[in-house]
Amino acid sequence: MAKTDNIQEPAVDTTEQRIFEAAREVFTQKGMDGAKMQEIADRAGINKALLHYYYRSKEKLYEMVARAIVGKMLPTIRQLLESEQAFEDKIRGFIDFYIDIIGRNPFIPLFVITEINKHPERFFETILPKDLPRPEVFFSQVEAEVAAGRIRPIAPQHLLVNMISMCIFPFVAKPMIRILLGMSPGEIRLFLEERKREVTAFMLAGLRP
Amino acid sequence: MAKTDNIQEPAVDTTEQRIFEAAREVFTQKGMDGAKMQEIADRAGINKALLHYYYRSKEKLYEMVARAIVGKMLPTIRQLLESEQAFEDKIRGFIDFYIDIIGRNPFIPLFVITEINKHPERFFETILPKDLPRPEVFFSQVEAEVAAGRIRPIAPQHLLVNMISMCIFPFVAKPMIRILLGMSPGEIRLFLEERKREVTAFMLAGLRP
DNA sequence: GCCACATTTTACCAAACGGTTAAATCAAAT
DNA sequence: ATTTGATTTAACCGTTTGGTAAAATGTGGC
Numbered sequence: 001m002a003k004t005d006n007i008q009e010p011a012v013d014t015t016e017q018r019i020f021e022a023a024r025e026v027f028t029q030k031g032m033d034g035a036k037m038q039e040i041a042d043r044a045g046i047n048k049a050l051l052h053y054y055y056r057s058k059e060k061l062y063e064m065v066a067r068a069i070v071g072k073m074l075p076t077i078r079q080l081l082e083s084e085q086a087f088e089d090k091i092r093g094f095i096d097f098y099i100d101i102i103g104r105n106p107f108i109p110l111f112v113i114t115e116i117n118k119h120p121e122r123f124f125e126t127i128l129p130k131d132l133p134r135p136e137v138f139f140s141q142v143e144a145e146v147a148a149g150r151i152r153p154i155a156p157q158h159l160l161v162n163m164i165s166m167c168i169f170p171f172v173a174k175p176m177i178r179i180l181l182g183m184s185p186g187e188i189r190l191f192l193e194e195r196k197r198e199v200t201a202f203m204l205a206g207l208r209p
Numbered sequence: 210m211a212k213t214d215n216i217q218e219p220a221v222d223t224t225e226q227r228i229f230e231a232a233r234e235v236f237t238q239k240g241m242d243g244a245k246m247q248e249i250a251d252r253a254g255i256n257k258a259l260l261h262y263y264y265r266s267k268e269k270l271y272e273m274v275a276r277a278i279v280g281k282m283l284p285t286i287r288q289l290l291e292s293e294q295a296f297e298d299k300i301r302g303f304i305d306f307y308i309d310i311i312g313r314n315p316f317i318p319l320f321v322i323t324e325i326n327k328h329p330e331r332f333f334e335t336i337l338p339k340d341l342p343r344p345e346v347f348f349s350q351v352e353a354e355v356a357a358g359r360i361r362p363i364a365p366q367h368l369l370v371n372m373i374s375m376c377i378f379p380f381v382a383k384p385m386i387r388i389l390l391g392m393s394p395g396e397i398r399l400f401l402e403e404r405k406r407e408v409t410a411f412m413l414a415g416l417r418p
Numbered sequence: 419g420c421c422a423c424a425t426t427t428t429a430c431c432a433a434a435c436g437g438t439t440a441a442a443t444c445a446a447a448t
Numbered sequence: 449a450t451t452t453g454a455t456t457t458a459a460c461c462g463t464t465t466g467g468t469a470a471a472a473t474g475t476g477g478c
Contacts (some may be wrong), residue, residue, distance in 0.1 A: 036466090037465075037466060037467085038464095038465080038466095047469085048466090049467095049469095051470085052466085052467060052468080056467095057466080057467075058465095058466065058467090203473090207450070
């Protein structure tokens, strides 16, 4: 809700942080291969020499940026999955918070997906932290709801993937959807805002016994 | 169902087609920036000189590959959206066929999404054909079902995006989901196969009045 | 004034890469 | 045997790019 829980939040405006922020922008938008060190330097308002003065190599800088992004997303997901709320509240909270975060950082999912697909080894060995979110808590919660007859029988893994898909994909494929549905930039923005309500409604409807 | 309706199907094995096929593989997996002409030549089993002998430039080759991919996907979507089946059959058919095609060409969605995000101008002006699928037929079908009380009230655009999201996203984010759910390569393959049944069930459940 | 550090300037290097050229080789058709 | 087109070889070019070196300049604190 607050603008300050954006993924990027430079505490103070040091040159080092301006560089890092510039690198984050360029890397997320152009990927490792498409990003140029010169452009990062330009966007940070410094020159290439100073860029290498702070960050040794492109590879290292990229890894730091990727780690920062992934390392900030995972705890959020973990928190959403492991929270102790009642089931329906949890679903509502997950969708609400998740769409909110992605709406404010729409480049992140595509960046992570691209990175993981193009350089799996580097991602799993260097970027991904060791302590991953444990969906087990959520899964047993789903199974309990099913057993109690409060929701329709469904495999908890598919339930989770359905929910995540409907939250993330529209942002990842925003321009594609925009064209397919013939929407103006204003209309697609509105459409994506509606999805908080819409996905929640669809999830709960799909789970009715 | 048949292996022959794969998106890649070299009719005869000419050198020109082997090059094109190699380019398709490299471009879809590494993107425009990450792809190297040398690698395309290597994978086609020829040398760089011959590569330029058949295809003038990297840019042109890339555009041809992209056009071929997009040009083959769109008519399929169009057909699925504009078919004249009864509503539930249409939903079933869409999910079934769509997941089937993506399962056999899992690199395509990410390729299209990346291309559209990194080079929107080129995509819309050079690659995307002019005649797009018209979802209006499908939309009025949804509205008719809602009016007749046969499905729960829902905006047809959100319905369509929900369905497409649940079909495509798991393939795009396959390695991510694999790690999150702690699955082996065999398990994730099974999981993705299950989704045909699962997404259909979830869609129909979510639409019950 | 001097020191430590940040920053700029400039020049440079080596490698990678897209693309070209020209001559040589190969193979099948005539 | 000759021609024709496909293919290779190998050298080469210009540009981009990541990265380095070194000297000069700026700047704030002591």
